[in-house]
Amino acid sequence: MREMSEAVAAAVDLVARADPELVEIVLLSLRVSVSAVIIAALIGIPAGAALAMFRFPGRQGLVIAVNALMGLPPVVVGLCVYLLVSRSGPLGNWGILFTAPAMIIAQTILIVPIVTALSRGVIEDLSTELSEQLRSLGVGTSRAMLTLIREARYRLVTAVLAGFGRAIAEVGAVLIVGGNIAHHTRVMTTAIALETSRGNLALALGLGLILIAVSLAINALVYLTSGIARRRAGA
Amino acid sequence: MARPAIEEQPAISAGGPSILPLVLRDVCLSAGGRALLDRVNLVLTAGVRTVVLGPNGAGKSLLLRICHGLISPSSGTMEWTGPGATEARVRQAMVFQRPMLLRRSVIANVDYALAVRRMSRALRTTRAREALEMAGLAPLAERPAGVLSGGEQQRVALARAWALDPEVLFLDEPTANLDPAATRAVEEAIAGIARGGTKIVMTTHDLGQARRLAEEIVFLHNGRLLEQRSAAAFFAGPGHEAARAFLRGELLW
Amino acid sequence: MKGSLSWVRLLLLLGTAIVATLVHPAGRFITLASTTSTQNSGLFDYLLPEFTRKTGIEVRVVAVGTGQAIELAESGDADVLLVHDRAGEMKFMSEGHGVSRREVMYNDYVIVGPGSDPAAVRGLNDAAQAFRRIADAAANFVSRGDDSGTNRQELRLWEAAGIDAKSASGSWYKEVGAGMGATLNTAVGLDAYTLTDRATWATFRNRGDLELLVEGDPRLFNQYAVIEINPVLHPAVKASDARLFAEWLVSREGQALIGAFTIDGQALFFPNATTPEN
CATH class of the missing domain: 3.40.190.10 (Periplasmic binding protein-like II)
Known part of the structure; x- marks a missing residue:
């Protein structure tokens, strides 16, 4: 367990010195994963709401598929995005392989199913509860969707945070499409993988502790803010 | 997308020609091979407060939902036959057993219903205040709806429905989950709305409530409409054995 | 409704802002x-x-x-x-x-292995002979197994030693399909021999009981x-x-x-x- 105490020391040292490379890595991790989460929320929440509200042929199959895709292996996603944006791939002329946008795309694909599936569950419950009332008031489809999303907002926060947790913690996809390039596409998880491969287990673990702390801080921040808003709305 | 979407409607047509009477002819509703409503024939006319009475499972709520257009009958027809029938959709409102409020302030809940009807913001505010005043909720206007008591929430639902100025107001067991004091307050609000000229169509399994509010009774049993007559006549002595048993309290609701 | 719309708008704005910071003009x-x-x-x-x-x-x-x-x-x-x-x-x-x-x-490449050296390869300067002894002793050997330069070099050494190591895959011969660092970490955990380049070995910090045992064979030139x-x-x-x-x-x-x-x-x-x- 000597590694553990060394890891804590390494983490404390990096944070205390505000190590510029660490700051850069943490900021890039946050930018990539927060961007992916925002895009995934803009796609996944309306998609989840649509799955919750509408009945159409093949809906059940789609629900099962989305649920199953929550377990998408990051490496597979990374590989697919790589094949897409590689110079020899269909989107090769975008020239975004080994850049942050490619990492955002990969993480977005990874977490859209999570946000969609969890949103669907939350909104379906609400829809069952409220749909008669909304129809009675003469609310049209699109307004009903926006209303249900707004009504579900505090529970959707959990869905979005689940997506964020998956994005910030995954290494397989960003490693492949980002390339772990120093000062350019190196994020916390790929830095951890790199230090592990250098045998710097304490430093790797220290970075891991910082990753957990950052993730914890983000979750606490979002949870507390939404808790305050929720109490003010009496929900 | 099989569910029929009700398109958003233009602003309230205050007053205007009546949409009543509502005529149901041979309305049947079945699910899984079971008849939930069986050849119901019913005419609802303006003026009187109608209470749909019957034991649990008689089909009261389903009948109300068919009248309000939330459910389509399996067979038979439902038709608004008044001169204003084309406006029927926006001239009716419904209050459910649970208040079904949105997670926002009391006044915002009323405002929401008015916004759906495309009423201008200024008019909405005035109208919402009036509605809360009517329901005795003015002091609670800015409170989150979620923190109100059950009775207060149900009165918000009433205020929301009233604000739409419906000619017909459907109420589905509006006091089923309330204690006696809250029930009283809700009944008073309903009576007040009725005095304003709104046709009340309400379901209940509570005989006392039926006696207090009804001018006309529609009695349902096992999906069949057994009686429709004035409240006085019904309580004096209904013709059907099932209705008599219900009045004696022998039919478990 | 106004509320839900402004909520979506806020998200959109935030998203655009973040994406904008990422697409800074790339230099040469x-x-x-x-x-x-x-x-x-x-x-x-x-x-x-x-x-x-x-x-x-x-x-x-x-x-x-x-x-x-x-x-x-x-x-x-x-x-x-x-x-x-x-x-x-x-x-x-x-x-x-x-x-x-x-x-x-x-x-150059070097062969590293546990200090106890169960295959007795320490000090040999013939890599192929060292590999034969490892195979004879059926001592644990961790292979990169990832088609890397080191992996290809290792396979050539087995060939030179006249041993079909792949047939022992799963027993003493373990292909991990990983980079040099991860392979070394595995070798440490298994007390196994492995082939590594000298640079990675020199900077590797998690050596455990592993020691440099064989070097100097011209075949190990890299x-x-x-x-x-x-x-x-x-x-x-x-x-x-x-x-x-x-x-x-x-x-x-x-x-x-x-x-x-x-x-x-x-x-x-x-x-x-x-x-x-x-």
């Missing part, structure tokens, strides 16, 4: 596909800033196994290669993917070469900047810098460009 840069051994040793951290300072060209390193690096180049996803597998490089050149191959530097990618096959390649980099590596300046790079006083790469240029 090239992408170098190279191996984990060069990256893990810290050579690039030492060498590349010098090149960038001199030319203004940033070098972005994607460090993978040699096999994967060559595949990246074949897809047109790298501008220049720095790898160590002569056979693979020659095939790459003959298929027309590269325009010039220049040898840059060398070091040559690195830089290859420019053919812009005719891969039009997106930044051929002129890649050429500047390749030429700089074999220049007197680049060669001197490589030779001066040490870890704990030990030189890890030995410059041996055949045609040093200015």
Whole structure:
């Protein structure tokens, strides 16, 4: 367990010195994963709401598929995005392989199913509860969707945070499409993988502790803010 | 997308020609091979407060939902036959057993219903205040709806429905989950709305409530409409054995 | 309704703002596909800033196994290669993917294993003999198994030893399909032998009971070469900047810098460009 105490020391040292490379890595991790989460929320929440509200042929199959895709292996996603944006791939002329946008795309694909599936569950419950009332008031489809999303907002926060947790913690996809390039596409998880491969287990673990702390801080921040808003709305 | 979407409607047509009477002819509703409503024939006319009475499972709520257009009958027809029938959709409102409020302030809940009807913001505010005043909720206007008591929430639902100025107001067991004091307050609000000229169509399994509010009774049993007559006549002595048993309290609701 | 709309609008704004900060105008840069051994040793951290300072060209390193690096180049996803597998490089050149191959530097492979040395290979200077003893003792051996330069070198050594190690895969011969560092970590955990390049070994911090046991066999020679990618096959390649980099590596300046790079006083790469240029 000597590694553990060394890891804590390494983490404390990096944070205390505000190590510029660490700051850069943490900021890039946050930018990539927060961007992916925002895009995934803009796609996944309306998609989840649509799955919750509408009945159409093949809906059940789609629900099962989305649920199953929550377990998408990051490496597979990374590989697919790589094949897409590689110079020899269909989107090769975008020239975004080994850049942050490619990492955002990969993480977005990874977490859209999570946000969609969890949103669907939350909104379906609400829809069952409220749909008669909304129809009675003469609310049209699109307004009903926006209303249900707004009504579900505090529970959707959990869905979005689940997506964020998956994005910030995954290494397989960003490693492949980002390339772990120093000062350019190196994020916390790929830095951890790199230090592990250098045998710097304490430093790797220290970075891991910082990753957990950052993730914890983000979750606490979002949870507390939404808790305050929720109490003010009496929900 | 099989569910029929009700398109958003233009602003309230205050007053205007009546949409009543509502005529149901041979309305049947079945699910899984079971008849939930069986050849119901019913005419609802303006003026009187109608209470749909019957034991649990008689089909009261389903009948109300068919009248309000939330459910389509399996067979038979439902038709608004008044001169204003084309406006029927926006001239009716419904209050459910649970208040079904949105997670926002009391006044915002009323405002929401008015916004759906495309009423201008200024008019909405005035109208919402009036509605809360009517329901005795003015002091609670800015409170989150979620923190109100059950009775207060149900009165918000009433205020929301009233604000739409419906000619017909459907109420589905509006006091089923309330204690006696809250029930009283809700009944008073309903009576007040009725005095304003709104046709009340309400379901209940509570005989006392039926006696207090009804001018006309529609009695349902096992999906069949057994009686429709004035409240006085019904309580004096209904013709059907099932209705008599219900009045004696022998039919478990 | 106003509330829900402004909520969505806020999200959109936030999203745009964040994406905007990511798409900062990229300066002049090239992408170098190279191996984990060069990256893990810290050579690039030492060498590349010098090149960038001199030319203004940033070098972005994607460090993978040699096999994967060559595949990246074949897809047109790298501008220049720095790898160590002569056979693979020659095939790459003959298929027309590269325009010039220049040898840059060398070091050597070493065999490391547990201090208890159950196969008694310590001090041997014949790598093939060492491999035979490991196989005879059925001592644990961890193979990269990832088609990297080191992996290919290891397979050639088994061939030279006349042993079909793959047939023992799953018993004493363990293919982990991982980079050099991860492979060493596994070897530490299993008290196993493995083949590694000297640079990675020298900078590896989690050695556990592993020790350097065999070195000095000429077969363990490890040559690195830089290859420019053919812009005719891969039009997106930044051929002129890649050429500047390749030429700089074999220049007197680049060669001197490589030779001066040490870890704990030990030189890890030995410059041996055949045609040093200015």
